[in-house]
Amino acid sequence: MLDYAALNALAAVVREGSFERAARALNVTPSAVSQRVKLLEERTGGALLVRGQPCVATEAGQQLCRHIERVGMLEHELREALPALGMGGGNGEGAERVTVRVAVNADSLATWFMAAAAAFAKQEASALLDLTVDDQDHTAERLRSGAVLAAVTALAQPVAGCNSEALGAMHYVAAASPEFVERYFARGVGARTLAHAPSLVFDRKDRLQARWVRRICHRSIETPRHWLPSAQGFVEAARAGMGWGMLPASMAADAMRTGALVELVPGSVLQVPLYWQQARAAPQLLERLKAAVRAAAGSGAHALR
Amino acid sequence: MLDYAALNALAAVVREGSFERAARALNVTPSAVSQRVKLLEERTGGALLVRGQPCVATEAGQQLCRHIERVGMLEHELREALPALGMGGGNGEGAERVTVRVAVNADSLATWFMAAAAAFAKQEASALLDLTVDDQDHTAERLRSGAVLAAVTALAQPVAGCNSEALGAMHYVAAASPEFVERYFARGVGARTLAHAPSLVFDRKDRLQARWVRRICHRSIETPRHWLPSAQGFVEAARAGMGWGMLPASMAADAMRTGALVELVPGSVLQVPLYWQQARAAPQLLERLKAAVRAAAGSGAHALR
Structure with a gap:
């Protein structure tokens, strides 16, 4: 032992x-x-x-x-089944708490994921969440290294020892303020104009802007970049005319309705399918987190599609 | 050379x-x-x-x-003074762009700092911002290591080679939802109840909750913790009843007005003075960023006090 x-x-x-x-x-x-x-x-x-x-x-x-x-979670289950072991009252007092480590991408955390976290935490008074933020293309690495037991990731293929389940897709629009579009894209959106218009990039791992540019121009373009590691800040910066960026459609919706933000190329939405991956043979607790995640991903103004 | x-x-x-x-x-x-x-x-x-x-x-x-x-910034200044060097048009076309690296704490970025960034970017069409987020107690390290040229920091004392200037203080309230307070703090806020009520902590560097607890209880208490590295998520989590946390007063103001959030101990605001530190003998460009930072820190709903 x-x-x-x-x-x-x-x-x-x-x-x-x-x-x-x-x-x-x-x-x-x-x-x-x-x-x-x-x-x-x-x-x-x-x-x-x-x-x-x-x-x-x-x-x-x-x-x-x-x-x-994992042992902690199994113990947690055991205590639920055998209350005589002394799990503590429903108000969390004296409860043995278990911490569940989860990696989630910043845009999910800024949109639909908090509802899942809150629902889970409310339901499981003796569970705590340890959320780690990373790019959706990198959360799977944290699962692989064992740093977390579950992740919201863009990787469909199950990480070794994990199950993968589709949650739906995050929709991104390339958007900017009308003044910005007039200033930099009066001659249209193409390789020439994109090479001069400041773009917004979350961090070094964020490839969304580059992916969208490749789709529009059929090749890579070096765009000038503001680095701005804040989901909320991204939308604000776009509204303020700092640059254009790939914004979660649900976060940009209000501003697009009022005309404070406009799409650079109408109809050029980028879809990023997201998956929930978690350790196989997971404790019940993780299964219940999955249920909360699935419910939150599928409902509300920020639902994945 | x-x-x-x-x-x-x-x-x-x-x-x-x-x-x-x-x-x-x-x-x-x-x-x-x-x-x-x-x-x-x-x-x-x-x-x-x-x-x-x-x-x-x-x-x-x-x-x-x-x-x-630094050389890039000096060159930028020279090109402004000698347009014949070919700085490019006002629409940024053909402009030689210079990137300014700045470290800023997450709560500033989520509140007052974006206005400074947007104003600066708008005024300086050929400058790009590279923002790095860290805890206010750690942004100064990035300045020290040379990773950034300027920082919003809780450190008043100038880093070697830098000037420091007070911006005002960020005000934090310890707040939670009324249901949460009733569930965990019905018997008052003290060492016993704090040891059982889930708290919200941004990340491993975030000591605000611990500092407030020490002030209230006159000693350290191990509080159960959800780790949640999102400024916006913090307020949402507190509203949803996940835990109590130290929230920027300006971000919590609306919810406190409607009663969706309540202060744990009325009048126990924690003030965190913030400073702008930047490399001494800085290029004009950085001075202009400082002016934008000073203006944004002092105005609007999220102004420092």
């Missing part, structure tokens, strides 16, 4: 980022945490943590963290 | 994240980019890049990038 107190200490350091904070969370001394982690490292014969600010798990460390997380 | 074509290649790789994309941006072959960077590395006698996805500058690489960025 593995040393679960030690595994728990390791997971706490990774979760909290430092030995001191992990110690506080576990209500032990930092040196006790340090000893437990060292013990584990001696047994596994390798470093489990990269000590730094914050402390980060090595690949082996991640595997152990993933294991303890 | 330094080899500026090579420096430019290095900066492009760091900006774009890969040799291929840098090559496309510079309109040369990837092997030309690679050769130029290698040449620089031979001259400086050390690695300037950590090759990976994305490629990242080493400390020496960052210093060179910072230098080329």
Whole structure:
């Protein structure tokens, strides 16, 4: 049997980022945490943590963290089935809480995903969510590395050990303010004009603008770029005439209705299908999160289509 | 004289994240980019890049990038003064564009900062903004490392080589939905109840909740935490009853007026003074950005106080 107190200490350091904070969370001394982690490292014969600010798990460390997380969820289920084990009251008091780590893309988080998170958290008083944001083309990597147990991702193909389920597609419109369009695209939207009009790009991983340009021009164009890592900021920047960008259609809808934003090329919506991937043979808790995710993805003003 | 074509290649790789994309941006072959960077590395006698996805500058690489960025801005100024050098028309066509890298905290970006960015971008048609988001306690590190030329930061003391200027304070309220307060804080807000009520924390660097708890309880309490790295999501999650969190007062104002959110402890606002720090002897362009930042920080519904 593995040393679960030690595994728990390791997971706490990774979760909290430092030995001191992990110690506080576990209500032990930092040196006790340090000893437990060292013990584990001696047994596994390798470093489990990269000590730094914050402390980060090595690949082996991640595997152990993933294991303890799963065990925690199974324990959570057991306690539900055997209340005598002392799960605590419905108000969350004294409850053993379990944290579910999920990677989600920024645009989902800014639109439909919060409804899923809120519904799940309300229903599962003893579960906490640990959300990590990344580009939809990169959330699957976090699943692969074991950093999260589930992800909203653009990758349809199941990651090893995971199930994949289609959620629907996020629709993106290439939009800008009318003044911006008049200033930069009076002669039409093409390779020449796109090479000079400032575009909005979320971060280095964001390829949506490039993908849309390739579709319109049938080749890549280097567009001038503002880097702006904020979903809400994107819409604001487009409205303010900073640049054109690929905006989630549901976030741009109001401004497009009033004419504050216009589509660069009418009807050129880019669809990004999204998938829910989660560890196979997942605990019930994750299944219930999936149900909340499925419901939120399919309803409301920001529903996937 | 330094080899500026090579420096430019290095900066492009760091900006774009890969040799291929840098090559496309510079309109040369990837092997030309690679050769130029290698040449620089031979001259400086050390690695300037950590090759990976994305490629990242080493400390020496960052210093060179910072230098080329400053030279770019000086050149930009020269071209303004000597239009014969061929700066291009007012519509940005053919303009040599300069990118200004700035670190800003997420809550500023979600509230007052976008107005500054938009005003600056509108006024400076040939300048692009590269915004990096980090916690207000950590943006100064990015300034120190040379990754950015200016930052919105909670650090008052000037970073070496920088000037610091007070912008005003961000006000945070500890708030939650009325149902949440009734469920978890019916017996008052104190160490016992805070230890059981789920809190909202932005990420591992976010210490605001912990700071407020220390102020209320005169000691640290381990609160259960949802991790939720989205400024907008924070307010939504609090409204939906997921947890309590430190919300920017200006973002919570509407919901507090209607009663959808209530303060946990009336009058316990946490003030976080923010500063604008930028490289000393900065080019005019950065001074004009500072003016836009100062104006935006001081006006509108999200003004700092």
